Amino acid sequence: MKVKLTCGEDVRAFELKRQGDALTVVGEDGVAYIVERLARSGASLELLIQGRRVRVWGAQGASEKHLWVNGKNLRYEPFKEGAAHHAPDPGSLAVSIPAVITEVLVKVGDRVNMGDKLVLLESMKMALSIQAPYAGVVKALYGQKGKSVEPGVALIEVEADAPGTDR
């Protein structure tokens, strides 16, 4: 399996070959590394990499993955060529399950307050809503009433107000 990942400013491509608890990772320069899996439970992996024991905890958002590796926190995501979808960036909001938009309550340029409902959706007889996670201005809308939406695809982008208000 081939993966191409973005972490911060850097992009790396790897070819992964999995054989039981051993993983061969070949980088673009052709150098191969062996990663050994020692244990796995829930969201954590224990690895042996070049003689070092490495503990990994992971959690997955719709696009970004959050890792903790031996005390360091990392965020990465699959590299996107030309962004076929509107990649959910930090200001964007999406649903986690397939749903249908029943109403869009805001338009581009609207000011919203934290907690304001922005888009109403329905999925499996359930009413859902997307609410503003912070106060700001609606920068973009990618759907309209009646449209089906896929999980993880950005529906709306809200640009946060500049901080400075006391919390």
Add this chain to the structure above:
Amino acid sequence: MMRKILIANRGEIARRILHTCRERGIASVAVHSEIDRDAPFAREADETVALEGTSALETYLNVEKIIDAAKRTGADAVHPGYGFLSENAAFAQAVQDAGLTWIGPSPQTILQMGSKARARELAQKAVVPVVPGFHEAGQSASQLLTQAKQLGFPVLIKASAGGGGKGMRVVETPQGFVEALQAARREAKGAFGDDHLIVEKFLENPRHIEVQVFGDAHGNVVHLFERECSIQRRHQKILEESPSSALDEAARQAITQAAVKLAHAADYQNAGTVEFILDESGKFYFLEMNTRLQVEHPVTEGVTGLDLVALQLRVAAGEPLPFRQADLTQRGHAIEVRVYAEDAEKNFAPQTGTLQVLRLAHGPGVRWDVGVEEGSIVSPHYDPLLGKLIVYGEDRPAAIRRLQKILDETVVLGVQTNLPFLQAVAAHPAFVSGETTTAFIERHLNAWRAPAASELEWLAMAAFEAWGQSAPQAAASDVASTFDPWNAADRWRNT
């Protein structure tokens, strides 16, 4: 002593207060909004009252609903925590009018200290230094310039009625003074409808140092030493410690005595904090007084060994303070960091979502005051403070090493937090050497970015791609960046 206390707050502080209640054999009542129904503080309280609604205004800021909850549950006292209604004199009065004990200073004291002008007057009367400055009071521009020169440049011009930085200007030299004055006046008029200005000496690179005080109904006032809270971002404290590395014994004596004088002058009862700024030359000036328990009170608990909430209860019940000043000592070093759901790389934007992994590291000298647990949902409705880590060590270097270690070992994933940023603060040479001023973040960690991944970390990412994908947590439904509609306020439609 009271028998049943209603806690008019949420999150980590509600939990903190109810722990002391339980230790003292006092029953606790939690009030909670709809969205907080399953929050740890609500589950751990002896009784709960659901407040209809989710917004703070409908719930934790709703005086009527909270008083009603206290009456219905037969509570005989109310603890407000910090934030929300804790410094609301009308709420304190309403609690007392309902025949309940208010765990805090009197409504009159809250009102007095809530006004910066009145608090400043009181400080001057008590001969506590305030920032040198003057009110323009109808003087001509040239008269003001003469006064400003006497004060010494740079000076700060601010609106008397002001707030939020509007009409506020730092003037570096006498040449720019008159022009800045006129601009500030226009801005103040526009923003507050009042163009009165105050000119103050501008203090460069100050430290924020505050003194914890306690007063009882019998005229006793003590201080519980200082806390330094210089590491802030836009007036939001991030890291607090005690003792301050900027004070020697003589300076500590002077600043704590000033705080006690002010508290005496205010006839202060219960817990309070007197905030000062300390300039580069070692002079300190009164800033304001907070009439409540502070977020950072565990730092003081660390170095004094006292339970401040337990003391609040005693004093509120009319008992005298159980010690004298001479009985108190400041021992070792304590540091607190605030863990927020916010993205330090995206201008500290608040984050929401589900805390998929929450593993708080422990060990000797480690305390966590948190309002969440694994699986908790961080909603957009309230403050993004998840909790606080407090470490204690025999001295500052030991406490810092412990802080670094515990931050490294702690895993919070699913919602972006400021933990990586806190790691950067704790490891910064300027922090380690005690060079902490309110300009610390701006100067040393402005536009901070997470360090690039190492070779080993890239391999860990590759391994997570290969093996981490089917883990139940990893597949948990979560939303792009952060929001989880399954847990949004809406309920099932067909039930």
